[in-house]
Amino acid sequence: xxxREFCLAGAVMATSFAVARSLAASPAIFDAVIFDSRFPIAxxxxxxxxxRGQKSLAIQGDVxxxxxxxxxxxxxxxxxxxxxxxxxxxxxCLEQLAKDHWLRVLSRRSVPLNxxxxxxxxxxxxx
Amino acid sequence: xxxxxxxxxxxxxxxxxxFQGVVGKQWVFTSDEDLDLYRDAYSPxxxxxxxxxxxxxVAPSATEDVQRIVQIANRYRVPLYAISTGKNLGYGGSxxxxxxxxxxxxxxxxxxxxxxxxxxxxxxxxGVSYFDLYRYIQERKLKxxxxxxxxxxxxxxxxxxxRGGGYTAANYRNHFDSHCGMEVVLPNGELLRTGMGAIPxxxxxxxxxxxxxxxxxxxxxxxxxxxxxxxxxxxMPQPEAYMRCTVSxxxxxxxxxxxxTLNYLENSxxxxxxxxxxxxxxxxxxxxxxxxxNESGPPAMTDEHRKLLTxxxxxxxxxxxxxxxxxxxxxxxxxxSFHGPMEVIExxxxxxxxxxxxxxGAKFSIxxxxxxxxxxxxxxxxHEPEFGIPSxxxxxxxxxxxxxxxxxxxxxWFSPIIPRTGAAIIEANRVFxxxxxxxxxPLFRSFxxxxxxxxxxxxxxxATPVTEDAATNKRYREGFKRLxxxxxxHGWGEYRTAPVFQKSVMDVYSFNNHALHRFHExxxxxxxxxxxxxxxxxxIWPRHLRGKPS
Numbered sequence: 001x002x003x004r005e006f007c008l009a010g011a012v013m014a015t016s017f018a019v020a021r022s023l024a025a026s027p028a029i030f031d032a033v034i035f036d037s038r039f040p041i042a043x044x045x046x047x048x049x050x051x052r053g054q055k056s057l058a059i060q061g062d063v064x065x066x067x068x069x070x071x072x073x074x075x076x077x078x079x080x081x082x083x084x085x086x087x088x089x090x091x092x093c094l095e096q097l098a099k100d101h102w103l104r105v106l107s108r109r110s111v112p113l114n115x116x117x118x119x120x121x122x123x124x125x126x127x
Numbered sequence: 128x129x130x131x132x133x134x135x136x137x138x139x140x141x142x143x144x145x146f147q148g149v150v151g152k153q154w155v156f157t158s159d160e161d162l163d164l165y166r167d168a169y170s171p172x173x174x175x176x177x178x179x180x181x182x183x184x185v186a187p188s189a190t191e192d193v194q195r196i197v198q199i200a201n202r203y204r205v206p207l208y209a210i211s212t213g214k215n216l217g218y219g220g221s222x223x224x225x226x227x228x229x230x231x232x233x234x235x236x237x238x239x240x241x242x243x244x245x246x247x248x249x250x251x252x253x254g255v256s257y258f259d260l261y262r263y264i265q266e267r268k269l270k271x272x273x274x275x276x277x278x279x280x281x282x283x284x285x286x287x288x289x290r291g292g293g294y295t296a297a298n299y300r301n302h303f304d305s306h307c308g309m310e311v312v313l314p315n316g317e318l319l320r321t322g323m324g325a326i327p328x329x330x331x332x333x334x335x336x337x338x339x340x341x342x343x344x345x346x347x348x349x350x351x352x353x354x355x356x357x358x359x360x361x362x363m364p365q366p367e368a369y370m371r372c373t374v375s376x377x378x379x380x381x382x383x384x385x386x387x388t389l390n391y392l393e394n395s396x397x398x399x400x401x402x403x404x405x406x407x408x409x410x411x412x413x414x415x416x417x418x419x420x421n422e423s424g425p426p427a428m429t430d431e432h433r434k435l436l437t438x439x440x441x442x443x444x445x446x447x448x449x450x451x452x453x454x455x456x457x458x459x460x461x462x463x464s465f466h467g468p469m470e471v472i473e474x475x476x477x478x479x480x481x482x483x484x485x486x487x488g489a490k491f492s493i494x495x496x497x498x499x500x501x502x503x504x505x506x507x508x509x510h511e512p513e514f515g516i517p518s519x520x521x522x523x524x525x526x527x528x529x530x531x532x533x534x535x536x537x538x539x540w541f542s543p544i545i546p547r548t549g550a551a552i553i554e555a556n557r558v559f560x561x562x563x564x565x566x567x568x569p570l571f572r573s574f575x576x577x578x579x580x581x582x583x584x585x586x587x588x589x590a591t592p593v594t595e596d597a598a599t600n601k602r603y604r605e606g607f608k609r610l611x612x613x614x615x616x617h618g619w620g621e622y623r624t625a626p627v628f629q630k631s632v633m634d635v636y637s638f639n640n641h642a643l644h645r646f647h648e649x650x651x652x653x654x655x656x657x658x659x660x661x662x663x664x665x666x667i668w669p670r671h672l673r674g675k676p677s
Contacts, residue, residue: 068262092168
């Protein structure tokens with residue numbers, strides 16, 4: 001799903017969630033927003049970010065392609081702040097990969113109504 | 128600022144200032160939030176005072192920087208702990224063996240110096256990850272494969288030094304064995320090259336391993352005698368085709384003949400791909416399918432089958448075997464893979480079947496027969512590391528799913544080497560399952576099958592969970608140490624372990640009043656008299672720290 005397709009898909013989603021709204025209302029602009037497209041609430045989160053013009057990237061649990069094709073280059077080019085709504089396991093992988101660039105998890109919260117998901121921000125003391 | 132034990136604040140400040148002079152202020156880390164990045168994500172002492180912590184970290188970008196840092200550390204007697212990328216989770220991660228060390232973090236040294244397609248070798252710095260090397264090869268369309276562990280995010284050099292393993296052909300799966308030549312910064316800062324690299328204009332550094340005279344490469348693995356700053360590796364020529372097949376055997380007693388036949392075929396190189404032993408009847412998956420089972424659940428099982436499994440002893444009951452025979456569910460299933468020209472691997476598979484056909488009731492199946500390289504769109508259908516493709520999908524194994532509702536916070540690998548016989552598999556299950564039950568350890572609860580990373584031996588690789596409960600973690604740590612002892616009493620030792628357990632593991636290697644350990648210490652005293660380099664790694668302590676708690 002490319003960004004345009006994602007925005008269209010997000011726009012027709014019927015439900016709205018507080019976490020997604022809070023991101024949409026946030027003044028912070030992240031370099032990318034990651035969401036696990038297996039979970040509707042995470043899709044909403046990504047859609048809200050997309051509407052704000054933030055680059056949104058979908059995963060389905062495994063972060064290999066995301067990291068290989070995007071984050072690796074983004075982080076190698078300089079510190080980048082990213083936010084996401086994923087499983088804890090996906091976040092764990094991203095956290096370990098972020099360490100390679102001296103970036104860290106700045107914030108993490110369980111997602112209400114879905115015990116499998118966390119929403120988080122990775123950035124760096126060097127940002 | 129944290130300060131290493133036994134080092135004064137002023138000396139430490141002096142060392143830090145000099146480190147900054149070498150690498151620049153931005154590459155020396157002393158704040159708590161930066162140093163937290165060097166904690167072991169799977170520490171068995173999670174959030175306890177004994178958790179190993181660094182006092183600082185320094186990230187050089189060149190071998191000359193490493194030499195100068197080591198010289199400064201000697202002047203101030205500051206202990207260092209070298210890591211490549213620190214991704215060996217379950218075996219210690221990036222945390223030092225001795226709390227208070229300055230981590231010398233080599234991940235900025237990430238140059239791929241050479242990949243030679245014509246003779247299939249590479250020369251790398253320690254910061255090069257398997258992903259980096261794979262991408263380099265793909266971008267240049269070089270026809271060579273890497274052999275990577277799973278997950279493949281770690282350092283090629285670091286994994287080899289830690290003696291890790293992978294999933295392609297037998298002569299590449301043992302990562303230390305497949306190296307060829309090293310460059311090492313010694314504890315006094317001097318630079319050494321091993322093998323043919325000791326010749327100033329060496330033309331065969333990555334082509335002939337041992338050079339002339341004593342071959343010393345082994346002492347720089349799982350040790351603290353030097354910092355490896357370059358390392359050569361032999362790569363696998365990209366095969367023309369890949370075939371994966373299964374051999375299914377119906378009876379419990381077939382385990383021994385199955386292993387004997389596998390050994391002959393592998394030692395003869397009739398089959399060289401990663402052998403993977405499963406038991407459909409016991410419900411034990413091949414390694415290549417663990418993540419699939421975790422994602423979508425194990426194959427369906429009848430109530431009768433499930434009930435029979437509750438009454439097996441060491442994986443056996445007459446009733447279970449009868450059920451398997453009646454339902455045509457194999458007791459054992461050996462997954463074999465072959466790499467090479469199609470006509471060659473077809474012939475190898477024919478020979479393989481001829482040998483296994485001597486076991487009554489053996490059945491054969493071809494699971495996959497594909498040309499290489501794989502169609503990228505189909506890669507996810509396979510266990511990528513068996514094609515030399517690094518992946519992070521392994522992390523789905525520990526994810527929360529309906530089949531794994533309470534994932535752990537990490538794990539410590541229990542990984543003893545046992546003989547490559549069917550009898551040893553059963554005996555190790557008997558010994559370890561009894562001990563684990565007595566200790567209340569969550570290991571060996573059902574019949575457990577070993578892995579075949581190495582030739583000639585088996586290895587169990589079992590995850591002991593790290594939890595958020597300190598009392599549970601303490602019980603598991605003590606149980607883990609006891610399992611190491613029990614293994615040692617039967618002649619089995621770990622191949623690798625986290626710093627917390629390195630003393631227990633090395634105590635098992637006690638032949639002739641710990642002659643090996645005493646030799647390690649003699650070497651340490653000779654080449655690192657100030658004891659600055661990675662003190663305590665694999666229980667090799669400098670003289671001034673021996674006998675003191677770490």
